[in-house]
Amino acid sequence: xxxxxxxxxxxxxxxxxxxxxxxxxxxxxxxxxxxxxxxxxxxxxxxxxxxxxxxxxxxxxxxxxxxxxxxxxxxxxxxxxxxxxxxxxxxxxxxxxxxxxxxxxxxxxxxxxxxxxxxxxxxxxxxxxxxxxxxxxxxxxxxxxxxxxxxxxxxxxxxxxxxxxxxxxxxxxxxxxxxxxxxxxxxxxxxxxxxxxxxxxxxxxxxxxxxxxxxxxxxxxxxxxxxxxxxxxxxxxxxxxxxxxxxxxxxxxxxxxxxxxxxxxxxxxxxxxxxxxxxxxxxxxxxxxxxxxxx
Numbered sequence: 001x002x003x004x005x006x007x008x009x010x011x012x013x014x015x016x017x018x019x020x021x022x023x024x025x026x027x028x029x030x031x032x033x034x035x036x037x038x039x040x041x042x043x044x045x046x047x048x049x050x051x052x053x054x055x056x057x058x059x060x061x062x063x064x065x066x067x068x069x070x071x072x073x074x075x076x077x078x079x080x081x082x083x084x085x086x087x088x089x090x091x092x093x094x095x096x097x098x099x100x101x102x103x104x105x106x107x108x109x110x111x112x113x114x115x116x117x118x119x120x121x122x123x124x125x126x127x128x129x130x131x132x133x134x135x136x137x138x139x140x141x142x143x144x145x146x147x148x149x150x151x152x153x154x155x156x157x158x159x160x161x162x163x164x165x166x167x168x169x170x171x172x173x174x175x176x177x178x179x180x181x182x183x184x185x186x187x188x189x190x191x192x193x194x195x196x197x198x199x200x201x202x203x204x205x206x207x208x209x210x211x212x213x214x215x216x217x218x219x220x221x222x223x224x225x226x227x228x229x230x231x232x233x234x235x236x237x238x239x240x241x242x243x244x245x246x247x248x249x250x251x252x253x254x255x256x257x258x259x260x261x262x263x264x265x266x267x268x269x270x271x272x273x274x275x276x277x278x279x280x281x282x283x284x285x286x287x288x289x290x291x292x293x294x295x
Contacts, residue, residue: 032272039266044259056266067267069242070250073158077246078225080162085169085221086214093176107177114170122234125164126151129235151236157243161231172217179213180206211290219282226275247271 039056043049060067096107113121128135129150137147150160187205196204207214229248232238238245238253247267255264 032269035265035269035272038262039269041262042260043262045255045261046259049262052262056263057270059263060266060270066242066245066250070245070247073243073245074226074228074247077158077162077228077244078222080158081165081225081228082218082221084162085166085172085225086218088166089169089172089217090176090214092173093180096173096177097180107174110173111170113168116168118168118230119234121164121168122230126235129160152240154240154243157236157240161228161235161244164231165225165228169221172221175213175217176210179210183209208291215282215286215290219279222282223275223279226271226278 038049040051040053041049042052042055092110096103096110100106131137131147131149131152134150136150141147148156150156183206187209188201191201191205227248228246229252232244232246232249233252236244238249248271251264251267251271254260254267
């Protein structure tokens with residue numbers, strides 16, 4: 001009787017898992033193998049693909065002028081966006097966790113940028129960054145500072161896109177805020193009893209107990225920002241001088257502009273392996289600085 005019931009429960013569990021497993025296979029695993037297969041061809045999307053083996057990979061690592069530049073641009077943007085985003089979101093969450101006037105209103109204000117469509121955000125920021133008539137340069141002109149070519153400058157192009165990205169990190173603020181509200185007040189009161197101050201609470205209580213939340217936000221933000229596409233597509237088209245030629249935009253350009261789907265697939269597979277390896281490294285090193293309550 002127990003064996004029959006156990007078998008029935010197992011079958012029920014697999015039936016409920018079936019949609020997720022089928023989605024995982026057909027939407028994730030199968031496409032990965034498909035991309036790997038296409039990367040071994042010179043398929044243009046218009047003609048029958050011809051098998052060329054590792055030719056695309058050889059070209060990427062030996063003669064592609066844009067590949068190395070794209071990797072550097074992507075890492076520069078991702079590190080800037082992740083570090084700036086973590087600091088910005090954590091500080092805003094700390095502020096919103098305090099008893100301030102109209103706290104609910106301010107929470108909505110900082111979350112709204114996250115729900116605005118990305119392409120709409122890019123259009124608005126393109127007006128702000130406009131070199132001659134943009135709002136930012138207008139304000140700079142009022143205080144006597146020369147105009148800046150925000151998106152056309154090799155110095156300011158990536159930081160400008162980073163600022164736009166950080167502005168839209170409302171979800172990270174919400175996650176940090178939820179984590180802060182779960183920090184036990186008993187620990188904070190114990191610091192007060194021992195004569196500690198606000199810095200002691202932050203350094204020895206808040207940050208250690210928030211480390212799992214910091215880890216989650218860091219990991220998700222890193223993966224997301226390594227795959228940045230909309231800012232480069234909508235604002236800079238990879239310019240100036242390839243400073244914003246991010247990896248995903250390079251794949252798009254090779255596949256849908258140059259019709260080199262085999263080459264674009266090889267780029268995407270390399271990029272997938274890189275993100276997977278980086279994720280593994282982040283998980284492995286997190287054990288040295290991530291703590292849970294009671295540790």
